Amino acid sequence: MNAELFGSQVNVWVDALVRVLIIVGMMTVVVMGLIWFERKIIGRFQMRLGPTRTGPFGLLQSVADGLKLVAKEDVRPKNADPWVFELAPYFVFVPTFLMFVAVPFAFGFQVRVLELGLFYVLAVSSVSIVGWVMAGWGSDNRYAMLGALRAAAQAISYELPLVMAMIAVAMVAGTLNLQEIVLGQSRLPNIVLQPLPAFIFFTATLAELNRTPFDIPVGESEVVGGPFVEYSGIRWSMFFLAEYAAMFILALLGSAIFLGGWAWPMGEQWGASWQLLLTTVKAGAFIFLIFWVRSTLPRMRVDQLMGFSWKVLLPFGFAQIMVNGFILVNGWPAVTSGVLLGTTSLAGLFAVGWIVQRSVSRPRPRPVMMARSEAAQ
Amino acid sequence: MKVWGVLEHLVSGSLDALFANYLAVLIAAAFGFILVLSALIGSRLLAPFSEERNKGTTYECGMLPIRRAATNVGVRFYLYAILFIIFDVEAVFIFPWAISFISVGLVAYYEMVVFVGILAAGLAYAWKKGALQWQ
Incomplete structure (x- = not known):
């Protein structure tokens, strides 16, 4: 069987191979760019310059980092379980890399248009937590173990809202095929119809990536770096690479299913370079938002974190699915159901905002000692 | 001979479209593996290594660790894991429903209302029992 590649017919094996190779190259370049971009952006937020010495504007910073990491000694603790310790980087990186197969640029x-694309991405993305737990368990280190358990608890808690958000989108789009989901948004992006799932998706993405404010698994001040305490050199950088690759691919996925990907606002007629530019801009905005949140919010406490997922996001996700189902099953005209979907979802988003606002601004009980000393005066 | 025929099909890729699609997944998995492996081999060739007796000690802020790290684990993690399994399995049921309920009609919708209602009752029960409260 043949497949079309750059306008010519080639064998499917060759086709898949070439496409995967392109993805490998692009992912490496983008991850290096992202590391530089994050350091620059965070630097600016903190009124610093960020990297400036390595190349123009510090652009070669990631190359320098990479060279340094390759040339660093790779230590394995004596007590570590050799197999689990050595295999953990593979289990973290390979699932992340597999997500690139289905997401369209x-x-x-894309590598392949999978009929169950959304489901596939979800299924593959949740495997990498196994690698995290392996890293924690295999290191035989208390900090690593604690970090791995926290990572597991957090990842499974936030996976449910993520699934709910994706189901809501799949209901509106009527398909799980990512290419068709994007094509269906050529007139109106899904974020207009489904603002609440878009918010849930973004929050759950932050949690799945262990980014601030959901970074208790890798908190430096509590568990000194989490599951990766005992990893050094290139082995440690594999986890880092996987994290940034996951950020890249989840931003692409988010821009594809909520922001209209390459289709909105101009449909499929325009050339591939315009579509690529559009995808880059949307995914870039998504990533910038992640960095912005990181430099703005402090780390959340573990009970707040679990409570937010189980008591706020999950019930609202359920409610969104039921409301979507009711509106769509009645077969009203497209405009009516569109307006209803948008307004109900927006109302849900405001309700979530109100709950967060109320819990943030609630007066805290004062410590007993302080109250007593004030009473004595 | 039959095995050879299957192999020939495999190489020429003349199997169905589903196979051709998930072939790429297989190739990507192999590439991901090779990527990590090559980085580790590169490091093995370039990085220095010195034998030092205390280097293999587990890091615990300079203290010598007592016993192994793999000990008892708080039961809270276990509770969340059980809850997760319940709701994740349910998500697998909802996915096929989500893309086909419009064609089936109102019956499918009300069946899902009952299904999600039972789950929501379960979540409410766990909430009331304090299983969702981290303590």
Whole structure:
């Protein structure tokens, strides 16, 4: 069987191989760019310059980091379980890399159009937590063990809202095929119809990536770096690479299913380079938002974190699915159901905002000692 | 001979479209593996290594660790894991419903209302029992 690649017919094996190779190259470049971008952005937020010495604007910072990491000694603790310790980087990186197969960059610019694309991405993305737990368990280190358990608890808690958000989108789109989901948004992006799932998706993405404010698994001040305490050199950088690759691919996925990917606002007629530019801008905005949140919010406490997922996001996710189902099953005209979907979802988003606002601004009980000393005066 | 025929099909890729699609997944998995492996081999070739007796000690802020790290684990983690399994299995049921309920009609919708209602009752029960409260 043949497949079309750059306008010519080639064998499917060759086609898949070439496409995966392109993804490998692009992922490496983008991850290096992202590391530089994050350091620059965070630097600016903190009124610093960020990297400036390595190349123009510090652009070669990631190359320098990479060289340093390759040339660092790779230590394995004596007590570590050799197999679990050595295999953990593979289990973290390979699932992340597998997500790249289904996500579209432009019309026809993906490795494969999978009929169950959304489900596949979800299924593959949740495997990498196994690698995290392996890293924690295999290191035989208390900090690593604690970090791994926290990572597991957090990842499974936030996976449920993520699934709910994706189901809501799949209901509106009527398909799980990512290319068709993007094509269906050529007139109106899903974020207009489904603002609440978009918010849930973004929050759950932050939690799945262990980024601030959901970074208790890797908190430096509590568990000195979490599951990766005992990893050094290139082995440690594999986890780092996987994290940034996951950020890249989840931003692409978010821009594809909520922001209209390459289709909105101009449909599929325009050229591939325009579509790629559009995808880049949308995914870039998503990533910038992640960095912005990181430099703005402090780390959450573990009970707040679990409570937010189980008591706020999950019930609202359920409610969104039921409301979507009711509106869509009645077969009203497209405009009516669109307006209803948008307004109900927006109302849900405001309700979530109100709950967060109320819990943030609630007066805290004062410590007993302080109250007593004030009473004595 | 039959095995050879299957192999020939495999190489020429003349199997069905589903196989052709998930072939790429297989290749990507192999590439991900090779990527990590090559980085580790590169490091093995370039990085220095010195034998030092205390280097293999587990890091615990300079203290010598007592016993192994793999000990008892708080039961809270276990509670969340059980709850997760319940709701995740349910998500697998909802996915096929989500893309086909419009064509089935109102019956499918009300069946899902009952299904999600039971789950929501379960969540409410766990909430009331304090299983969702981290303590």
